[in-house]
Amino acid sequence: xxxxxxxxxxxENAIVKKNRKLTILPLIALIFYDVSGGPFGVEDSxxxxxxxxxxxxxxVIFPFIWSIPxxxxxxxxxxxxxxxxxxxxxxxxxxGPFWGFQEGFWKWFSGVMDNALYPVxxxxxxxxxxxxxxHLIARIPAxxxxxxxxxxxxxxxxxxxxxxxxxLAVFSLLPFVVMSVLSIPRxxxxxxxxxxxxxxxxxxYFNSMFWNLNYWDKASTLAGEVENPSKTFPKALxxxxxxxxxxxxxxxxxxxxxxxxxPNEWTDGYFAEVGLLIGGxxxxxxxxxxxxxxxxxxxxAEMSSDAFQLLGMSEMGMLPAIxxxxxxxxxxxxxxxxxxxxxxxxxxxxxxxxxxxxxxLYSIGMLLEFAxxxxxxxxxxDLHRPYRVxxxxxxxxxxxxxxxxxxVLVMCLASLKTFFVSGAVIILGVFLYPFSVLVKERNLxxxxxxxxxxxxxxxxxxxxxxSQLHQEAVxxxxxxxxxxxxxxxxxxxxxxxxx
Numbered sequence: 001x002x003x004x005x006x007x008x009x010x011x012e013n014a015i016v017k018k019n020r021k022l023t024i025l026p027l028i029a030l031i032f033y034d035v036s037g038g039p040f041g042v043e044d045s046x047x048x049x050x051x052x053x054x055x056x057x058x059x060v061i062f063p064f065i066w067s068i069p070x071x072x073x074x075x076x077x078x079x080x081x082x083x084x085x086x087x088x089x090x091x092x093x094x095x096g097p098f099w100g101f102q103e104g105f106w107k108w109f110s111g112v113m114d115n116a117l118y119p120v121x122x123x124x125x126x127x128x129x130x131x132x133x134x135h136l137i138a139r140i141p142a143x144x145x146x147x148x149x150x151x152x153x154x155x156x157x158x159x160x161x162x163x164x165x166x167x168l169a170v171f172s173l174l175p176f177v178v179m180s181v182l183s184i185p186r187x188x189x190x191x192x193x194x195x196x197x198x199x200x201x202x203x204x205y206f207n208s209m210f211w212n213l214n215y216w217d218k219a220s221t222l223a224g225e226v227e228n229p230s231k232t233f234p235k236a237l238x239x240x241x242x243x244x245x246x247x248x249x250x251x252x253x254x255x256x257x258x259x260x261x262x263p264n265e266w267t268d269g270y271f272a273e274v275g276l277l278i279g280g281x282x283x284x285x286x287x288x289x290x291x292x293x294x295x296x297x298x299x300x301a302e303m304s305s306d307a308f309q310l311l312g313m314s315e316m317g318m319l320p321a322i323x324x325x326x327x328x329x330x331x332x333x334x335x336x337x338x339x340x341x342x343x344x345x346x347x348x349x350x351x352x353x354x355x356x357x358x359x360x361l362y363s364i365g366m367l368l369e370f371a372x373x374x375x376x377x378x379x380x381x382d383l384h385r386p387y388r389v390x391x392x393x394x395x396x397x398x399x400x401x402x403x404x405x406x407x408v409l410v411m412c413l414a415s416l417k418t419f420f421v422s423g424a425v426i427i428l429g430v431f432l433y434p435f436s437v438l439v440k441e442r443n444l445x446x447x448x449x450x451x452x453x454x455x456x457x458x459x460x461x462x463x464x465x466x467s468q469l470h471q472e473a474v475x476x477x478x479x480x481x482x483x484x485x486x487x488x489x490x491x492x493x494x495x496x497x498x499x
Contacts, residue, residue, distance in 0.1 A: 022232075027162065027219065027233070028243065029169050030162055030219055031237060032243050032244060032247075033302075034216075034305060035213065035218075035244050037294040037301075038290070039176060040294050042059075042212050043266045043267055043270040044204065045058060045209060046252070047201075047263050047264055047267055048205040049200055052194055052252070052256035053193050053194060054200065055252060056249070056252060059209075059252065062406075063213060065402045066213055066403045067213045067245070068241060069399050070217060071216045071238075071240075072237075073217075073400075074217045075387050075389070076385055076388055077220070077369075079229055079385065080376075080383060080385050082223045082226070083315075084223065084311050084312035085104075085309060085312020085313055086218075086223060086312065087221070087365070087372075088101075090369065091103040091372050092316070097316075100316075100318070101429070102429050104318065105425075105429040107309065107361075107362070108309055110365065111302055111306040111358075112306060112339055112342035114354075114358050115298075115339070117355070122146065123143070146299075150296060150299045151303065151337070151340040154300055154303045154336055155327060155331050156329050165300060168294065168296060171289075172290040172293050172297065173247055173290075174290070175286040177250075179255075179275055179279060179283060180251060180253075182283075183254040183278050186258040186259075187257035189257060191256055191257055191259075192257055196263070202413065203356075206406075206409060206410055206413055207356055207413070208355075210359055211358075213244070214362060214366075215362075218302070220233075221305045221308050221312060233387070234387045251271065254274075255271065255278075259277055259278070272284050272287045303336065303343075306339040310332065310335035311332040311335050314335075314447075316448075317440065319447075320439075321447050322445075356415060356418045357418055357422065360414050363407040363410050364422075373396065374393075377393050377396050
C-alpha cells in the first residue's frame with residue numbers, strides 16, 4: 001500500500017507540473033502533417049500513373065485499402081496504451097522488448113528519412129521561381145538553415161508545434177480552395193479518364209500512393225502528451241482521414257480537369273505551374289508560399305513524433321536515460337537533436353531514393369504492427385480498450401489482409417539497392433538491442449530504473465491516478481499484460497548477463 005501511495009503521489013505531482021497537453025484540433029493538424037500536409041508531392045502520381053485516371057482512382061481506392069484500416073488499428077492501440085512510444089509499446093506488449101526495440105529502430109530510421117524529404121521538397125518548389133536553388137552553393141546552406149531553425153521551434157514546445165500546425169494547415173490549403181473554384185468553368189471531365197498503360201511506372205506509382213497515404217500511426221508516439229487520449233485520438237484520426245483525402249482529390253480533380261497537360265509535366269512542384277495557368281502569377285506565388293509553409297508543418301510534425309518516440313523508448317529502459325531528459329519547455333532535447341542530425345545526414349539523397357528506402361522500412365514495421373494487433377486481440381481479448389475497432393477476431397484479421405498485401409507489394413517492387421540498404425539497417429537493429437541491454441546491465445551509461453522503464457509500470461501508474469482522480473476502475477487485464485512484459489524484460493536481461 002505504501003508503494004502504491006507513493007506511485008499515486010508521484011504521478012499526481014507529475015500531472016500538476018506537466019506541460020500543456022494537445023487537444024483535438026492541434027492533434028488533427030499534427031496527424032494531417034504526419035500523413036500529408038496537402039497535395040504537395042502528389043504530382044508525381046500523375047506522371048507515374050501515365051495520366052490522371054490511375055492517380056485519381058488511387059486516391060479514392062487506397063484510403064479504403066490502407067488509410068482507414070491503419071487509422072482504425074492506431075485508434076484502438078493508441079487508446080489502449082496511451083503513453084509516449086506508441087507502436088513500440090504495442091509490439092513490446094505483444095511480442096516482447098526485443099521486437100519492440102526493432103520496431104522502434106525501423107520506424108525512427110524511416111521517420112528521419114521521411115523528414116529529410118521536406119527541406120528538399122521546399123527547395124524544389126522555390127527553384128521554379130528562384131533558379132539559384134538548383135545550385136549546391138545555395139541549396140546546401142538553405143537546407144542546413146531550414147533544419148536548424150525548424151528544430152529550434154520544435155524544441156520550444158509541443159503545444160506551440162500543434163497550434164502552429166493548425167495555422168500552417170489553413171494557410172497551405174487555402175490557395176487550393178481558390179484554385180479549385182477558379183478551375184470550375186474550365187473543367188472537362190473526359191480529361192480525368194486519360195491513361196497510357198504503356199507508360200505507367202508501377203514502382204513509382206505505388207511508392208507515391210503509399211507515401212502520400214501512410215504514417216497514420218506516427219502521432220501515437222506522443223500519446224502521453226494528448227489530453228484525454230481515449231476520446232481525443234479516435235475523433236482526431238477520423239477528422240484527419242477526411243481532411244487528407246480531400247486535400248489530395250480536390251486539387252487533382254481541378255488541375256487535371258482544367259488543363260490538358262502532358263503527364264510528363266506532372267513532377268514535384270508542378271502545382272505552382274497549375275496555379276499560374278489557372279489563376280495567374282499571384283496564385284503561383286501563393287501556392288509556392290503555401291508549399292514552403294506546408295513543408296515546415298511536415299517537418300515539425302515528423303520531428304515531434306520521432307523525438308517523443310525516442311523519449312518513450314528511454315522511459316521503457318530501451319535507450320539511455322539522456323533520451324528522456326526534457327527541456328524547460330517539456331520537449332526531449334537530446335531526442336530532438338538526434339533526429340535533426342539524422343535529417344541533415346540524409347538530406348543529400350534524391351527524393352525517389354529516400355522515398356523508396358523509407359517505404360520499405362515502414363512496410364516491415366507496419367506488418368509487425370498488424371501482427372501485434374491480431375495477437376493482442378487473440379491472447380489478450382480482455383485488455384482494456386477505450387476505443388475498439390467494431391469487429392470480432394475474424395473481422396480484425398480480415399481488416400489487416402488488404403493493407404498487408406499492399407505492404408508486401410510495395411516491398412517486392414523495391415530496387416536491389418533498397419533491399420541491401422534496408423537489410424543493413426535491419427541487421428544493425430538486431431545487434432543494437434543486445435548491445436543496449438549489455439550497456440545497461442554493466443551500468444556503463446545511466447538508464448531509467450527498471451521499475452519505471454517498462455510499459456507495465458508506466459501504464460499502472462496512469463491507471464492508479466485515473467482511478468483516484470476520476471473514480472474509474474483499474475483494468476486487471478492491462479496490469480496483467482504489462483506485468484508479463486516486465487517479466488520478459490528481466491528474463492532477457494538475465495540471459496545476457498549470463499552470456
